Amino acid sequence: MKRYTVTLTKTEREELQDIVRKGKHRSQKVLNALILLNCDKGRFQTKRTLNEEMATVLQISMRKIDRVKKVFVEQGLDVALNGTRGQRVYKRVADGEVEAHLIALSCSKPPRGYARWSLRLLADRAVELNYVDHISHETVRRVLKKTKLNHGANKAG
Secondary structure (H helix, E strand, O other): OOOOOEOOOHHHHHHHHHHHHOOOOOHHHHHHHHHHHHHEOOOOOOOOOOHHHHHHHHOOOHHHHHHHHHHHHHHOHHHHHHOOOOOOOOOOOOOHHHHHHHHHHHHOOOOOOOOOOOHHHHHHHHHHOOOOOOOOHHHHHHHHHHOOOOOOOOOOO
16 A cells, blocks of 8 residues: 655644634544644654554544545645535436426326325336336425425324
8 A cells, every 4th residue: 555644834734733722623624634633744743643543542443544644645635624525416307397297196196006196106107107217206205395295194174
């Protein structure tokens, strides 16, 4: 495994020490700051801690320490502390038109042999009627929840 050497500048050390000492920060941010401070091999470090000692004291794995060091060296301090946002883009299956069809379908009479619509029945019927190519029962649940439709509740007359 490749070894990464963390060398912090004076301003970076001060910033990390501020994160560790005060303020409200996510626990992972504080943990990563502690890892970087203890792994520093720069000239502003007074006492360097071994990875094994740090893992024991902070109750983390050696792999976590290696990952934080690697991210710091390759991507910088900000990414090492805060991480990166997910890059995946999700395509919406249920737009407004599909939602309207699902709501209308759920208000209609259930198929023969069923007392009421289930989420899976609604999903299957929406595909049969070519409203969508595919849809999960979970997506159907979210659409119906958004409209506050609750067909399972007893209706007071």
